[in-house]
Amino acid sequence: MDREELGAWLRLTLAPGVGNGAARRLLSHFGLPQAIFQQTVGALQQCVPPAQAQALCDVPSSWQALLDVTCEWLAGADPQGPTRDIVTLGDDRYPQALLETEDPPLLLYVIGPAHLVAHRPFPHGTCLAVVGSRNPTPQGAENARLFARSLHSAGLTIVSGLALGVDAAAHEGALDAAVVGADVAATIAVVGTGLDRVYPRKNLDLAHRIAAQGLLISEYPLGTPPLAANFPKRNRIISGLSQGTLVVEAALASGSLITARMAVEQGREVFAIPGSIHAPQSRGCHALIRQGAKLVESAQDVLEELKMPAPPSGHQPDAPSLDALPEAGDTTQTTVLNALGFDPMGMDTLIARTGMDASSLQVVLLDLELAGRVARLPGGLFQRMGLG
Structure with a gap:
């Protein structure tokens, strides 16, 4: 051009x-x-x-x-690094899935490996949006990471919004499974600013990793700051690029539910991971399930619904387990984990359930926390981590 x-x-x-x-x-x-x-x-x-x-x-x-x-931005890309480009509505590289939506952007600013940006149309392969809370529970963040890793290993490109929390965890999970030089993007970040800036700045390193093995996309002109109104609007691109949207954790009033609603309007599938009835971050997912979203407990549930071919033998996607226990040997840790279940719980309740004194229980909880099996939450609560 x-x-x-x-x-x-x-x-x-x-x-x-x-x-x-x-x-x-x-x-x-x-x-x-x-x-x-x-x-x-x-x-x-x-x-x-x-x-x-x-x-x-x-x-x-x-x-x-x-x-x-x-023009300076386009010309200023490092020849040894990711490509910068602008794809117009009339370009034969324009994503076919977006063309089928009600409000496709006129322009897409793109950063990524040259062979991915040049694909006609891009992105090559099937996409799945993974979205959720900016303040997830530790279990929610781990779910996002592991589901994204498993689903990309099975051939899906993970699409999200580069926000803190679930978005970042989903991008990271897909990148964990990425293969250098693959013809399918590991992950796509659809951002609400110009591509000459990264928001939030905490995700700067993550954005660089995505640019190397995936795509960064924005419809906004260079120099566009992080304006609040732009983020809900860009959600139509996240859902529009994707064959389905997986909501990991979401409050009842959240941008993730906006993305899910847009997915339904665009004729896409919606999936939701159930959570604790005591966690505000689970209420949005439970509402979606009541409205007809598919309840998923493993990556395989998503693959089956999207009619994705089964991975080759020996490459089955990880199935997040809800009942993983510590390695054999420490029956005290097993007792504490069984008492915790998967809902956030305070010390008084744990003492009553286990019959342990407070000091002994604190020692076991610390050991489990250091091992990544238990997370310490605000308000003096603890939650068992079922994955990892």
Whole structure:
């Protein structure tokens, strides 16, 4: 794409009051953006209201600066590192799954390995969105990581939003199973900012890892800060790229439920992992299950619903176990784990269930915490970790 064509696409996205729907009508009627800006106000009014037609005839004040910055960004990629590119709605690389949704973005800014970005269309293979709470329980974060690792090992590309919590854990799990140079992206991060910045900054290293073995995608122009309204909007891309959406943990009012709702509207599958009835982070998943989402207990449940072929013998996806016990030998630890179950529990209840004194119980809990079998939660609560 040359500078003139890029400039026309950017100008179309910047036109005040001209949304994606109006832009698609204009493109359908006149062809490429360059042709749109050669029209008179009267001709444009065949597709859009007068105010929008006039806005298209006025050059946005920020257009030239954005064009310069974007050209510099494209040219500034490290030749030995990930590719930077912009895929337009008219490009044959544009994801087919997104074209089938109600509101596909006009532009996709992309960073990733050259062979993945160049795939026509990208991404190659089947995608699954994995989303959830930014403040998950330790078990929830571990579920996200292990499900993503297992599902990518089975051939799925994991899509999420690079947020803290479940999103980050899902990306990391997929990267744990990634094969260097594979023709399928390990994971895709759909972000709510321009691709010249990473939000949250805590995930900067993770973003670099994704760029090396997956894709970073945004519909927002370079320089776009982390505006609150952009994150729910980008969720339609997360669900739209994916054949299904797996919700790991979510409160009743959360962005993850927005993604699930969009998935349903787009005709995609929705999966949910059940959790403790005492955990607020589980209530959103339980609500989804009541509304018809498929309850999943293992990666295989997802693969079967998506009709994915079974992995080769010896490469079966990990099935998260809800009843894993410590290695044989320490019956006291086993007693404490059995008493804990999988719900958050306080010391007083544990003392009553185990019959142990407080000091002895604290020692066992510390040993289990150091071994990754128990997590210490706010409010003096403990929760058993069933995976790992």
